[in-house]
Each structure stands twice: as C-alpha cells, then as structure tokens.
Amino acid sequence: MDYLKGLAAPDRCERLGAGVALSMGCGQIQGAILAGALGLNRRTYSQTYGCQFTLSLSIINTFQRTVLIAHGPVGCGACSVANAGSIKKFKNLRQATNEGLIWVSTNLGESEVINGGENKLRQTILEVDKLFRPEIIIIPVGCVPAIIGDDVESLVAALANQVSAKLVPVHSAGFKSKVMATAYDDVYHGVLKNLTGKLPLEASEQLLDPIEEGRRRLALSRTVNVLNVFSMSYDDERELRRLLEALDLKARFFPEFTDRGDFKTVLDGALNVSLCGTHDDYYLEHVKSLYGQPFITDTLPVGPRNTARWLKLVAGFFGETERAERLIAAEEAALNQVLGPFRQAFLGKKAFLSGGEVRVVATAELLNFLGLTVVGFKGHHLDRFILPAWEQLEVPPQTVFHVATQQPSEQISLINRLKPDLFVGHAGGNNITARQGLPILPLFSNAYGYMGYSGIFEVARRLRRILQNGAFNRNLAKHRPLPYRKAFYDCEADAYLEGPRPLSEGQLTAQNLGQ
Amino acid sequence: MTTFIDRPRWSCALGGALFTLRALRRAVPIIHASPGCGYNVYMAGNAGAGYLGGGYCGGTAWSSSNVGETEIVFGGVERLKEQIKTTLEVVDGDLYVVLSGCMVELIGDDLEAAVADLAGEFKGPKILAVSTPGFADRRGYDLVMSELFRSFCLKGLEKKAEVINFLGLVPGQDVFYKGNLAELKRMAATIGLKANTFFGDFEDLGVLERASEASLNVVLSDYHGQLAAQTFSEVHGTPYLTLPLPVGAIQSREFLKNLGQAVGLSREVPKRAADLEEDRYYDYLERAADIVNDVDLQRYLIVVADSLYAPAATRFFADELGWIPVLTVVTDDLDDQTRKTVSGRFEGFESQLKPLVKFESSAIKTRAHLNQAWPRVGSQRHQDPLSPAVVVGSVFERELAEGFSYPLLSLSYPVTDQVIFQQARAGYEGGLSLASAALSLVVAGR
Numbered sequence: 001m002d003y004l005k006g007l008a009a010p011d012r013c014e015r016l017g018a019g020v021a022l023s024m025g026c027g028q029i030q031g032a033i034l035a036g037a038l039g040l041n042r043r044t045y046s047q048t049y050g051c052q053f054t055l056s057l058s059i060i061n062t063f064q065r066t067v068l069i070a071h072g073p074v075g076c077g078a079c080s081v082a083n084a085g086s087i088k089k090f091k092n093l094r095q096a097t098n099e100g101l102i103w104v105s106t107n108l109g110e111s112e113v114i115n116g117g118e119n120k121l122r123q124t125i126l127e128v129d130k131l132f133r134p135e136i137i138i139i140p141v142g143c144v145p146a147i148i149g150d151d152v153e154s155l156v157a158a159l160a161n162q163v164s165a166k167l168v169p170v171h172s173a174g175f176k177s178k179v180m181a182t183a184y185d186d187v188y189h190g191v192l193k194n195l196t197g198k199l200p201l202e203a204s205e206q207l208l209d210p211i212e213e214g215r216r217r218l219a220l221s222r223t224v225n226v227l228n229v230f231s232m233s234y235d236d237e238r239e240l241r242r243l244l245e246a247l248d249l250k251a252r253f254f255p256e257f258t259d260r261g262d263f264k265t266v267l268d269g270a271l272n273v274s275l276c277g278t279h280d281d282y283y284l285e286h287v288k289s290l291y292g293q294p295f296i297t298d299t300l301p302v303g304p305r306n307t308a309r310w311l312k313l314v315a316g317f318f319g320e321t322e323r324a325e326r327l328i329a330a331e332e333a334a335l336n337q338v339l340g341p342f343r344q345a346f347l348g349k350k351a352f353l354s355g356g357e358v359r360v361v362a363t364a365e366l367l368n369f370l371g372l373t374v375v376g377f378k379g380h381h382l383d384r385f386i387l388p389a390w391e392q393l394e395v396p397p398q399t400v401f402h403v404a405t406q407q408p409s410e411q412i413s414l415i416n417r418l419k420p421d422l423f424v425g426h427a428g429g430n431n432i433t434a435r436q437g438l439p440i441l442p443l444f445s446n447a448y449g450y451m452g453y454s455g456i457f458e459v460a461r462r463l464r465r466i467l468q469n470g471a472f473n474r475n476l477a478k479h480r481p482l483p484y485r486k487a488f489y490d491c492e493a494d495a496y497l498e499g500p501r502p503l504s505e506g507q508l509t510a511q512n513l514g515q
Numbered sequence: 516m517t518t519f520i521d522r523p524r525w526s527c528a529l530g531g532a533l534f535t536l537r538a539l540r541r542a543v544p545i546i547h548a549s550p551g552c553g554y555n556v557y558m559a560g561n562a563g564a565g566y567l568g569g570g571y572c573g574g575t576a577w578s579s580s581n582v583g584e585t586e587i588v589f590g591g592v593e594r595l596k597e598q599i600k601t602t603l604e605v606v607d608g609d610l611y612v613v614l615s616g617c618m619v620e621l622i623g624d625d626l627e628a629a630v631a632d633l634a635g636e637f638k639g640p641k642i643l644a645v646s647t648p649g650f651a652d653r654r655g656y657d658l659v660m661s662e663l664f665r666s667f668c669l670k671g672l673e674k675k676a677e678v679i680n681f682l683g684l685v686p687g688q689d690v691f692y693k694g695n696l697a698e699l700k701r702m703a704a705t706i707g708l709k710a711n712t713f714f715g716d717f718e719d720l721g722v723l724e725r726a727s728e729a730s731l732n733v734v735l736s737d738y739h740g741q742l743a744a745q746t747f748s749e750v751h752g753t754p755y756l757t758l759p760l761p762v763g764a765i766q767s768r769e770f771l772k773n774l775g776q777a778v779g780l781s782r783e784v785p786k787r788a789a790d791l792e793e794d795r796y797y798d799y800l801e802r803a804a805d806i807v808n809d810v811d812l813q814r815y816l817i818v819v820a821d822s823l824y825a826p827a828a829t830r831f832f833a834d835e836l837g838w839i840p841v842l843t844v845v846t847d848d849l850d851d852q853t854r855k856t857v858s859g860r861f862e863g864f865e866s867q868l869k870p871l872v873k874f875e876s877s878a879i880k881t882r883a884h885l886n887q888a889w890p891r892v893g894s895q896r897h898q899d900p901l902s903p904a905v906v907v908g909s910v911f912e913r914e915l916a917e918g919f920s921y922p923l924l925s926l927s928y929p930v931t932d933q934v935i936f937q938q939a940r941a942g943y944e945g946g947l948s949l950a951s952a953a954l955s956l957v958v959a960g961r
Contacts, residue, residue, distance in 0.1 A: 011584075045601035048579035051551020054558070073617055073649030074520060075527025079558035084522070085910040085931040100914050102879075104519040113621065113650050123518035131879060143549055143618040144650060147587065174549035175587050175618055406554075406575035409605060428554070431569040432576050483543070483572035485607045496601060 001285035004193055007153060008171035009185035009282060013039040018179045018383035020405050023494035023501075026377070027397025033384050038403075039179075041499030049406035049428075051174030053142050054079050055183035058230035060170065061087060061101055064094075064259040065135040067128050067165075068103035071121055071152065072142030077103055090446055093234040094257040104128060108144055117150045122159065129163040135260040137165040138190070146173035166260055168194040179381050180405050181356075185282040191255065192286050195263035224249050224314060225269040227280045228256045231359065235449035235458070240301065243311060243452055246327050247320050255283075267291050273314055275451075276300050276358050277385030298388040300358050301451050303366035304332060305392035331453040342460040343371040349467065352418060354378040354411060354433075355426030355443040357403075361389040363424060363443060363450075368394065370460055375418045376400040378411050380426070402493050408432035409484060410493045422467065437477030439470035521877035522911050524821060524846050524928055528647040530556035531655025531685055532614050533577065537570045538686035538693075538714040539723065543608030546579040547595045547626060548616025553577040563928050564687035565935030578602040582619060591624045599633055599642065609720050610667065612659065613644040620648040641667060653848075656685040656739055661746035663723060670751065672728045676778065679703065680711045680729045680747075683740025684760070689823060690930045694939030695760065699735070702767065702942050705788040706775050716937075727751040731777055735760045736823050737856045738849060759860060762827040763835045763946030764789075764796050770942075796943050800835075803954055812957050815901050818843040818870070819881055819908035819915075820927035822853070824940070826860030828907055828926060828949070833866045836950060840870035841901060842888035846909075846927070848876050878911045882918075905953060922956040 003009055012018045019038025032038060053076055060068060061083055070077035080103050087101040106124050108117045121139070128137055141152050156167045170190040172183060208216070224244055228237060241251040252269060254262050266272075272287065274280040274297035284295040296317065301310040308328045315324030349372045353360040357379035364374040374395055379386070382403045400418070404410050408429035415423070415436050423438040430440055441463055444450060449458040494501075525531070529548070533556055536544045546553045557574050561567055569576060580598040582591045599613065613626050626644035633642065645662045647655050660682065681699055684692045696712035703710040711722050711729060732747055732755035734740040744755035756777055761770035768789040775785035806812065816838045818829045825845045832838040845857055854874055861872050871888040875881070885901070893899040906916040906923045910931045916923035925932050926940060926949070939945035 043581070044597055045605050046550075046579055046581045046598065047575055048546060048553030048557070048577045048581070049550050049575055050554050051549055054551045054555050069519070073527055074523050074525070074653060075530050075552075075556060075559075075649040077555070078523065078526035078530060079555045081559045081929045081931065082562035084929065085913065088914070098914060098918070102522065104521045104877075105523050106518070107520045107523070108650050110651055120518055127518060143616075144621065147618060147621045174551040175583050178550065178581070178583055180550070405550075408574075408576050428558075429575040431574050483576065483606050483608070485605060488605050496605075 001282070001289055003282075004189065004286065008176070009182065009189040011177040012179040012182045012185065012383070013177060015185075016383045018181075018381050019403055020178050020381045021497045021499070022382060022403040023492075023497065024401055025397055026395050026399040026401050029382070029390065029401055030387065033382065033387065038382055041497050043407075043496055044498055045409070045496035047407050047409060050180045050183075052172035052176055052180070052183040052186050053077065053140055053174050055180050056140050056170050056172045056187045059184070059187045059255060060138045060140065061103075062091070062230065062256040063136055063138065064091060064097065064257065065099065066259075067132045067134040067137055069121070069124055069128060069137060069139045070103055070105045070142070071117065071139050071150070072106065072108055072144050074105045074107045076142040077105065077140065086446070090234065091257060095259075102132060113144065113148055116148060117145050118152075118155050121150065121152065122155055125159055125163060125167065129165050134165045136168060136195070137163070138168040138170060140170045140172045143173045143175055146171070146176075166194060181278050181381060184279050188280075188283040188286070191263060192283065192290075195260060196267070196287065197264055198267055198291065199264045219250065220268050221270050222249050222318065223252060223269045225252050225254060225266045225272045227272060227274045227283070228253045229275055229279050230256060230446070231356070231444035232275070232451060233446050233448055236451040236455060239449060239452035239454045243327065244314065247311075247315050247318070247323055249314070249318065267293060269293070271296065271314070271317055274298075276356070277388070278356060278358050278383070281385065299392065300362040300389060302359070302362040302455060303392065304335070304369050304453070304456060305365050306362045306389055307452055309388070309392060335453055335456055338457065339370065339460060342464055345464050345467070346371040349373070349421040350375045350418070351422040351424055352376045352378075352411070352415060352420040353424040353443065354429070355424075356380050357382055357386040358389050359443055360424070361386055361393055364395065365389070365393045366456055366459060367424070369456065370463065372422070374399065375420050376402070376414050378402045378404055378414070380405045400493070409488070410496075412436070412482065412484065413489065413491055414493050416489065422463070432482065434473045434476050435480050435482050437470070437474045439466050439473060441466050520848065521879050523876070524909065524911070525653055525688060526556045526559050527649030528652045528655040528658060529614055529616055529649060530560060531653065531688065532612075532645060532647045532659045533557070533573070533655070534560045534564070534567070534687035535656045535659045535685065536612055537567075537573045539610070540719045541571065541609040542720065543572055543602065543606050543611045544577060545599055545602050545611055545613045546577055546616065547591065547598070547613055547619050547624065548579060548582065549618055550579065550581040552616040553579045559929075560687040562931045563690075565690045565930045565933050567687055567935075572606055572608070578606060587618060587622055590622060591619050592629050595624065595626070595629045596633060599629065600636070603637060603642075609640050611640055611642045612662075613642065614647045617648045617650050620646060620651070643667065654739065654742060656688070657742035660740075660743035664726065664743065664747045665750050667723060668727045668751065669724055670727060672725060674730045674753070675728045676730050677707060678709050678711065678729045679731045679733055679774075679778065680713075680726055681733050681735060682744050682755070683734040683736035684823075685739045686714055688739070688821070688928050690928055690935055691938060691940045691945070694935075694937045695941035695945060697937065698939040698942035698944045702771060702792075703774065705792065706771055706780060706784050708774070708778065727753065729753060731755065733758050733774065733777075737853050737860075738822055738847060760823055760827050760941050762941055762949060763831040764793050764943060765834050765865065766827060766830065767792065767942050767946070792943050796947060799947050800950060803950070806958065807954070812954060814838050814957065815904035816840045816870070817885065817904060817906045817908070817921070819846060819906065819912050821845070822847045822849060822857045824927045826857060829861065829870060830864055831946060831949065832907070832953070833864050833868045835946065836953070837866070838905075840868055841904070842885055843870045843872050844881055844884060845872065845874045846876055849874065881912065881915055905956065907953070922959070924953055924956055
C-alpha cells in the first residue's frame, strides 16, 4: 500500500468499497462483501453523525505534549469540549502530566474565506509554538480551508525549520467521505508522513557492548506494538498486557496517549498487532511496505472466541501457540467457574447491538457466551474487516444486520419488532433509544474493561447491574414521546434507503457459482 | 492581536441556532451541511452545557442533509429539498427551520429558494430558512430568533402593557438558562408583569407566535439578544432595553426597580416586591452566618467567565458574600463598543472593590493576568500569596485551579463537571444557589 504521495488518504468508499446504507440478514453479509458495491446506496432521509474531522480528534486529542490547531471556522472541533475535562485523567494513567487537552481554532472568518486562510494559519502555528512549546502541533483541516484551497502542506513545509514542534497536517474535510472511519486514515496519513521514521542510531548505541546489544535485540524480538483505540480503557490495556506477558511478550501501546518519540521507537518492535482492522489497516500496511514491519490485523479481543483467536495469532507469530492454548484453557476455566450465576440471570434475555461493525460483532460473541440471544445489529458501516470477528459468531442467518452510522430513527422499527431486553449502543444516539424504555449497556468505555478475560467478567458484572433495574429509561419512555410521526413507526428500517438491495442468499450463491 | 482562539468557549452560528431550536418545544431543525456539523455541536453543547442532551429530536437524531463531494461540486439544493420533504414525513413538529453549514454557503446553495420552491407542496407547519455559516457570524441565537420574530410571530396584535419578553439568554451557552428564565419570570410576576421567555417551563410555540403582544423586550446580555431585539423592534415596533442578568439580592432589587420604571410602575411596587424577597433571601443566607464567621470563609476571588456572568458574579461575590475580587477575565470575543459597556458593569460596586478586569479569550493567558493582578510581595520569610482563593469559571480553568490548589466552581460554558437541570444562577434563587455552591466547595473537606 502506498497512498502517501497523495495529499490525503482516499475515501474508504473507494479504497475498501465500504457501505453505510444497507439492510440485510446476517446470512447475506459475507456474500454482500464478496459481491462488492456496498457503497452504492444512499439515504433520502438522513441524520447527523461524526465526520472525518470530529472522529480524527478521537486519536489526536490523546497525543501527549501536543497542541491541536483546528483549521477552520470557530465551531470546527467544538466537540472536544466533551473530553476537555476528562482527557488529563486518561493521559495521566499513561504518563504523569498536568497537561489537559489544548486546542486552538484558527477561527476563519469572511475575510479568510475571500483571501485564504494560510496567513492566519501561519501566524497561529508560530504563536502556538512559542506560547505552548508543544512537541507536536497537529492541524486537522476542515471543510472551509479545503474548499477555499488553502495549501496547508506547502505552508507546513515552509515553516518546518522555524518551529520546534513537529507539524502534522491532517486533511479531514467532513464532506470528503460518508464513511466516518476514513478519519483514521486521515490521521495516519499525517502521522506516517510527519512523525513515523527510523530513529538514527545514537553514538551510545553504536558503542554498545556486544552482549548488551544482544540483550537489547532479544528484548525487541519479543516486543509487540498493540495499536490502541479511543474506544478502550486503561483497564483493557492492562488486561492485554497481562495476557501478552504471560507469553513472555512485552506490550507497547500506541498511537493513543503516546508522544512524538514513540512514533519512531515503535518501528523497532517485532510485530504490530491491531485490535480492529477498521481502525488501523492504513497504518499497518504502509509501515509494512515502508519499513518491513510485520503486522497482524484480525479480530478484536472482546469475547472468549475472539480473545482466543487474537491471542493464538499473536502467539503463533512467536512460535508460542501451545503456550497460548494452555493460557486460554486456564483463563476460560477460571471464568467458567464464576459465570454460572450470571448466566442464570441472563437466560432468555435478548440483545440488540449498535455501533462499529467489528465491535458489535465481537461483543455479540461475548453476549452469546454469557447466555444472551442476539436478535439484531446496526453497524456503522460494512466492509471486509468485519469478517474475522464474524467467523467467531453463530447467529441465525435471518438475524437483521442494518448498516447505518448512528441514524437512530432507523432502528426504531427494529427495536419495536424485535423487542430486545437490552440495547448495547455506541455513544451518541441513546437519547432516542432510552425513550424506547430499554436498559442500555454502553458498547465501549474509556473507564471500564471489555477486553480479554477480565473484560468478559467485567461486562457480566455490569450487565447484571444494568438489567437489575431499568427504571430510568422505562420511566422516560412513559413520559417523553419519540419525535416521529405515527406512520413512521410502521416503516421498515430501510424505508429511506435508495439503491440496490443486497442479494438474497440464493442469488448470491448463484452469482458466486457463476464466477 | 491574537490570531487564534485558545479553547473557544462557544461553537458557531449553527451551534447557537441548533441549541436555540432544541430549547423551543416541538421545533425541528433541518441541517444542510456535511454529516459532522450537527454531531460536532451536539457533542459540544451536550457536555458543555451541563449535559443538556439532545432533547426531543436532537443529538444524532437531528435531521441533516449530509452533503458529500458530489453536492460540493454540483450543488446541494436538490438534496436539501429531498431532505426537507422526508423530514416533514418522518419528524412530527410544529415548526421546521432549515439551517446551513459553512460548506453549503461557500458553494452558494440558496436555502430560502429551496424552501420557497416547496412552499406549495406543504400545508401545515411553517418551514423557515436561516443561514448560519460559522465563518460569517457566531450569533446563531440572534439569527434564528430574528427570523422567528420576522416570520413566525403574528403581526398586528394589540400590545399589552403587562406583557414583556426576555431575550439574550442563549440556551446552552448559558448553562443555567432554563432555571434563570424561570426565576426572572417569577420575579417579573412579583411586580405584576407577565414575562415570555420562549424556552421556559410550560411555554410552547404559541407563546412565540404571540410574542408581539409584549410592550417591552428586555435583553439580559450586552451581546446576545441585541440583534434579535433590534429585529423585533423593526418588525413589531416594540421598544427594548438592556437589563443585565441580575445575580443575588442587590442586583435583583436594581433589576426590579429598572424593570418597573421601564413599564411605568410606581417606585413602590418593585420596592415592596424586593423587600419581601429579601426577607426570604436573608432567612436562608443567615444560616451561613455561623460557619462563615466561626472559621473565616471569606475568600479571594478569580472569575473567568463570559460577559453574561463575569460582571454579575464578581459583583455578587464582592457585594453580598464579602469576598475580595482580584482578577476577572471576560472571555467573549466582543467588539469595542460592547467591551466598553461590559467594562462599565464593573463600576460602582457597593463594596467599592474592583478586580483587575481583562478581556481575554485564551485560557492559557489567565495565569499571566493573575501574576499582574497579584504580584509577588513580602519577604522570603513572610510570603503573601493569593490565598485562600476560589476560582469561578469553567472546566477550562481546572488546570489553573489545580496548579494553585484553589477550589473551582464552574459557572460559565463549558460546564462538564455538573449535571444541570432547573438550577438557577440569576435572581434571588440564583444568588442563594450560587452562594450555597461556592460555600459548599469551601466546606467540602469538613
């Protein structure tokens, strides 16, 4: 893969054929991906959701000793307010710091719309460098500078030697892609071009004692870079570290909550391991082709089968498969010893999941393991990265898989028809779902564990608590109406989707046979 | 001149417009923009406004045309028309307002023409259009309210002497807007006035429709609401005056006096009302007499807030709690004339105290201003630090407060460390609750 010669990362609709407006049975998913053309559909009624700019912040807001310059009118990046109070706490868990989240806006006005925003950006970069002395100045570029044609790359190149911070433009105009996750590529595009690179050997290293050097290389040969995501917690990192250490592997987490130097030092790790293909493939493929660093991107270690698969793949790379199998057996046995009463409590409960495609499928496997029945999904988008987690899941083929980024109105009829006992949801649309009266388990959290074996138990504990008393949402449903017209409640979830419908299983089989 | 804004304490015109409509019962916005515009300001306004939430049809349920590259190249009007039609089909509302993001304004999409084209197709709720690009203006509240006063309010209604409208509290931007409006409405009633607030408890769009019955518009901010009041005056011939948001008994008495005078009441009416209110007010405040004096709860005060709260809170703490205001930073990006007006609000405190007042939007600069306001004095052996002190600000002041180990009370947007419902910071109720919150911080370790 080499997209780095381009100004920005390509739209995932084109690069991966990802789709955001589909509805199908689970039995059709693999075929639909195989057949391609997922991205042809469109909505005639749509609702707001995150864009490249807002989602890019989920990575870059976490970088240590970094100031963001939101290049756009004053509102772009206002969503960072939601993390302004809490990000320091999360930064502090990884590195002691008194540094909160600092972002500035170039506050583009009418004058810049007419005359260009480059001068304002230039002055802002120079002042921010002087005032805050950050290691990195990262510059998400929004819709307005993209349309008026600000040449941010040339500006950054011209200023590189005038500032002490490393400058990283991130081209994240919100209109560029309907696939929100393109934001991850936008960030990595900027990171790969400006922060990644082999560290030159320092004089002290060159003079290392051969035995010391041997030890260093041995340690690196057992070092795994785990690519973390904003939708995980420090507890998740600790759990994955624990499991990898049980295999005598050293885990390093990045890019979230890391600093300028980390982007170089990680290149000496033996292996990059992704937690979610949707998040990282752009980085992993580029680093492999540029620096020869191998990677594994497969499933997300949420749920026992997914965790075991993820562990075995990593262990297999180091020739430790048998050891991993022993670890997995011991962990599963320990879990099964304590899960009995939880499973009893969850017996017969039905769940609907909504959020990122990989996350909902992996979480469904976890819920199945705990004894719940999964009755439906709404995935943010659909592409091939869903497949590894999909292979770990058993659900009836007619189970609905609706594809929509947020779009809470589209799940109204699904919830009404399927009548789940539990909704597992991504942050953002839950003010609508709450008014359908369901208990809601957040799909992820920065504060709770979900991953690995401790994650399974933690989810079980929280789920028991959440299902024990759903009074808050039940009362909301009684007192606060949903905003939709009567006729809308009879509409199917795909009533406002236009374009080719996914083929039926029979049609797919025939088509594939034809190929 | 600063070229940028460090951690802006407001979003954009679209953000202000969306949260204004979120506060109007059964009003439905239709966003014509890229997918992320609505989501971005929802995330900001939800968390920053004490978890205001998406409400009836908001958050990720906000209708949005979600324009992409195709529309940016070929124009987005057809997509907008489609979205308006489907929104009317799907969402049950009494008023629909089309708002725009920057990108559709740059490509020249004509919102009003799109709405006019559809006018013949729909009987029923009104559909209005308001341009709200973030690069042109940040007064989304004023842009929307102006259009509503122009096109939604009934014209030619007879004016009623006892009816007034309150303008200038921007939902979300004033985190306590709902409680404040309820309290001001209650206070107006104590002098026989019926106040419309448009966003208040039990007020619906019918109140807005009949707003032109008011004989006076009262603007509570020196910045927000001024444009809306001017528009109202041009369209309906209604005069307006600015009475800054009162916090506590002293400012509330002044507020009632000025309000009474403006509607032609005898001086006795507001005086009697204020006397009665103060009797109740001091019945509560008196409770703190013991602890405040037993252990000395007087504090130095640093205020970092927008122009709505900065003068009012400084004056309240100085003149009523007897604290020592040292530094007040006004965080809005104001024009020179408004700055001058706001500066004047720091004159004439009963306590005869005045802090160093700075107009500054950048959070990073507060520490430097503090060094100016409280230069190091004393000897190496006998220091005179700024202590004990309290910071009244927003969550952006957390690092400053933690750096000096001062307690922080969030008052001004963004407030992400409190869940706000009906609490007020204005009037008598607001004064009591602000005093209670501030003193609670000081006794928190007991």
